[in-house]
Amino acid sequence: MSPDDRQEVLIEATIGAHRVLDADGLPIPPPEWWDLSPEACQMAFESRMRSRAIERELHPRGWSTSVQAVMERLHL
Numbered sequence: 001m002s003p004d005d006r007q008e009v010l011i012e013a014t015i016g017a018h019r020v021l022d023a024d025g026l027p028i029p030p031p032e033w034w035d036l037s038p039e040a041c042q043m044a045f046e047s048r049m050r051s052r053a054i055e056r057e058l059h060p061r062g063w064s065t066s067v068q069a070v071m072e073r074l075h076l
Helices: 003-014 031-035 039-056 066-075
Strands: none
Touching: 003 031, 003 039, 039 066
């Protein structure tokens, strides 16, 4: 696997809305996040924003998966 392929895999692992929760119920970043270079962090952010825009277009209420996750935690 080339370094570029590895960065792409790490980015993909960080852009999803699912987060593991700590003992206090707070979301923690995926472990892959810590292995990203500053440039890859920016690429992950931009990719996440594009993904969330698509998700909002597809959801009947215009919610991204992040909003859905929060609403589920609030039981709404």
